[in-house]
Amino acid sequence: MNRRRFLRNASMAAVGAFASPYILPSGRLFAASGARKVNHVVFLLYAGGVRNTESIHMNDGNLMPNLLSGNAAISTDIAGAMDILPASPLSQPLQNFGTLFKEFRYSQGPTGHYNGHTVAVTGQYVDVDLNLREHPRKPTIFEYYRKHNSPQQTALNSWWVANTLGPYPALNYSSDPDYGPAYGANFIAPTSLISPDGFDVLGNPRNFTSAEQGAIYNIRDFVNHSFNKTFVDGSAGVTNAATEAGRLQKFITDSYANAQAGLYANPWGAGPSMNNDMFNVFYAEQIIKEFKPELLVVNMQDVDIGHFNFTSYANNLRKADYAAAHLWSLIQSTPGMANDTVLIIAPEHGRNANPNTTVDAYGRRALDHTAPSDAITGDQKAREIFCMVVGPPSVVKQGYVINSIAGESTDIVPVIANILGFDTAIPGTSGIKSYQSCDLQQAFI
Amino acid sequence: MKQIKIIFLIGLFLQSSCKKENDYIYQLQDVNVKQTGSEKNNSKSTTEFISIAYSDLFSVSISQSDLLKFNTVYTAFGDKKLIEDRIIRNLLNTPGVLIPTGIGSDTTSFINNSYKKFYNREPNAFESYYLKQQIRLNTIINPTVIYYCLMTSDEYRYY
Numbered sequence: 001m002n003r004r005r006f007l008r009n010a011s012m013a014a015v016g017a018f019a020s021p022y023i024l025p026s027g028r029l030f031a032a033s034g035a036r037k038v039n040h041v042v043f044l045l046y047a048g049g050v051r052n053t054e055s056i057h058m059n060d061g062n063l064m065p066n067l068l069s070g071n072a073a074i075s076t077d078i079a080g081a082m083d084i085l086p087a088s089p090l091s092q093p094l095q096n097f098g099t100l101f102k103e104f105r106y107s108q109g110p111t112g113h114y115n116g117h118t119v120a121v122t123g124q125y126v127d128v129d130l131n132l133r134e135h136p137r138k139p140t141i142f143e144y145y146r147k148h149n150s151p152q153q154t155a156l157n158s159w160w161v162a163n164t165l166g167p168y169p170a171l172n173y174s175s176d177p178d179y180g181p182a183y184g185a186n187f188i189a190p191t192s193l194i195s196p197d198g199f200d201v202l203g204n205p206r207n208f209t210s211a212e213q214g215a216i217y218n219i220r221d222f223v224n225h226s227f228n229k230t231f232v233d234g235s236a237g238v239t240n241a242a243t244e245a246g247r248l249q250k251f252i253t254d255s256y257a258n259a260q261a262g263l264y265a266n267p268w269g270a271g272p273s274m275n276n277d278m279f280n281v282f283y284a285e286q287i288i289k290e291f292k293p294e295l296l297v298v299n300m301q302d303v304d305i306g307h308f309n310f311t312s313y314a315n316n317l318r319k320a321d322y323a324a325a326h327l328w329s330l331i332q333s334t335p336g337m338a339n340d341t342v343l344i345i346a347p348e349h350g351r352n353a354n355p356n357t358t359v360d361a362y363g364r365r366a367l368d369h370t371a372p373s374d375a376i377t378g379d380q381k382a383r384e385i386f387c388m389v390v391g392p393p394s395v396v397k398q399g400y401v402i403n404s405i406a407g408e409s410t411d412i413v414p415v416i417a418n419i420l421g422f423d424t425a426i427p428g429t430s431g432i433k434s435y436q437s438c439d440l441q442q443a444f445i
Numbered sequence: 446m447k448q449i450k451i452i453f454l455i456g457l458f459l460q461s462s463c464k465k466e467n468d469y470i471y472q473l474q475d476v477n478v479k480q481t482g483s484e485k486n487n488s489k490s491t492t493e494f495i496s497i498a499y500s501d502l503f504s505v506s507i508s509q510s511d512l513l514k515f516n517t518v519y520t521a522f523g524d525k526k527l528i529e530d531r532i533i534r535n536l537l538n539t540p541g542v543l544i545p546t547g548i549g550s551d552t553t554s555f556i557n558n559s560y561k562k563f564y565n566r567e568p569n570a571f572e573s574y575y576l577k578q579q580i581r582l583n584t585i586i587n588p589t590v591i592y593y594c595l596m597t598s599d600e601y602r603y604y
Contacts, residue, residue, distance in 0.1 A: 155524075165520050172523050187523030201518040204535035206593070211585045219586075219594040222575055227485075227600040235488055237525045246525050252522075252531070 036421035040341040048301035050347035066325035083273040086234035089329035098390030099443035111382040116348025123413025123432040133169035142185035148425035161298040163280035190283030267398040279325040310364035342391035389443035411440035485603035
């Protein structure tokens with residue numbers, strides 16, 4: 001080796017030694033900046049199929065007075081069917097605390113609830129009908145967060161709170177081999193878990209003394225080491241470490257105790273008007289109070305009664321509107337999350353322009369959501385939705401309204417990643433949009 | 446003389462053809478056909494886990510309505526290890542559960558029966574020795590503790 005070659009090799013080795021620590025598992029050369037806009041994101045899926053005609057365009061009056069500005073009275077033919085709700089918990093409509101995209105779009109794929117939810121949490125359209133028994137094939141926002149956020153966080157910091165079971169438990173992680181349950185969110189369907197049936201199954205556990213727990217730890221450790229598989233390798237879902245699991249057990253125990261004490265019977269003073277959506281948001285609020293998660297996704301779907309009863313659909317739009325406002329009010333009164341949280345609200349898809357043949361007691365015809373998948377022909381109204389981004393004035397433009405067509409469902413995942421400062425750590429091969437190409441970024445200062 | 450020879454030969458023939466057959470008795474050594482732990486490759490489904498746990502503790506099959514109830518609650522939480530732990534602890538605390546009041550003087554028999562009940566196999570010598578030692582040294586260990594340990598172990602999730 002001559003002197004020149006020696007010097008060249010030595011200098012290349014030196015460069016490599018400095019550079020290699022920054023080549024991350026994600027394939028990026030340098031670590032993410034970690035510059036966050038805020039430290040918490042709550043994504044409220046105002047789901048079940050909400051048509052812009054009734055929400056943003058207020059064809060039957062302002063059915064969402066907690067979120068939207070406007071005093072238009074509810075159509076007289078259905079006004080009498082609206083349940084009484086408590087006064088708004090907010091000093092002014094929520095849109096004044098952020099930016100409203102009036103013409104957001106669910107641009108591609110079948111306009112089904114599970115498809116819409118999957119697109120919302122994966123940031124990628126699915127052009128086929130999904131297998132309802134499978135986890136999404138593309139990684140979810142929860143997995144991006146838990147894998148790429150620095151420092152990595154436990155599942156206690158990311159939650160998926162669903163108002164029903166069916167396929168929705170599968171949305172807390174994907175089947176992507178590079179992500180999966182190790183990076184998934186804690187999932188809860190609280191109205192199924194904190195229920196009389198739930199209490200029967202979980203409400204009266206044998207509690208062991210600390211001495212017994214010591215013996216249990218030793219014996220179980222022994223028997224597990226005598227077996228060549230772990231349940232975690234299989235279908236155990238998201239697994240919390242012992243300390244976190246203890247907190248979750250206590251949360252469940254406390255929830256049953258509160259429910260038995262009657263504290264959850266009428267928590268918002270809404271009486272019989274309290275529907276499943278409102279309860280689901282209420283339980284999401286309990287999670288916020290207890291765990292202050294950095295990422296929480298919660299949904300509502302009671303408006304889907306619109307398939308059979310238009311007037312009940314309108315009524316449930318109002319209840320979801322109240323729940324959304326209550327959620328923001330709770331966030332703003334929770335130390336650690338107040339003024340440090342961005343709330344994103346969007347339906348998963350809309351509903352058809354043309355009604356079906358079902359007529360309710362008020363003479364209104366019901367609405368399905370069946371936009372043809374070519375996204376061009378036929379009734380495409382179900383692709384028209386809204387999106388609202390609410391947050392601290394230093395982060396989110398206040399009282400800003402975008403009336404033109406701007407933004408789409410696949411903007412939400414990259415925007416959440418950007419808000420929490422890990423968007424640039426996500427591999428470019430992931431298939432999600434870059435933050436820079438998202439119209440939703442117009443909401444931010 | 447010739448007749449005598451013929452009679453002798455016939456007698457000889459009859460004697461050999463009527464020879465009594467030997468009785469051969471084929472015996473097989475007893476073989477344990479139960480699985481060893483390492484041969485359990487299939488994870489129990491939710492329904493299997495719940496119904497097996499229930500029948501292991503109550504010696505009756507779970508009713509269809511109860512199974513539906515358990516399934517719903519099981520599905521409503523994402524951390525399955527956590528929720529199974531809670532289900533088992535709840536079953537152990539349910540009136541009518543069949544748990545021995547004490548381990549008794551025959552520790553070996555208790556351990557063998559527990560392994561057969563929950564793991565569908567007998568403990569190997571080392572497992573038996575370890576558990577006997579634990580029970581002998583730690584008076585806090587009772588049947589509920591042993592049942593809980595076995596039912597929340599990894600092996601109980603497989604068949």
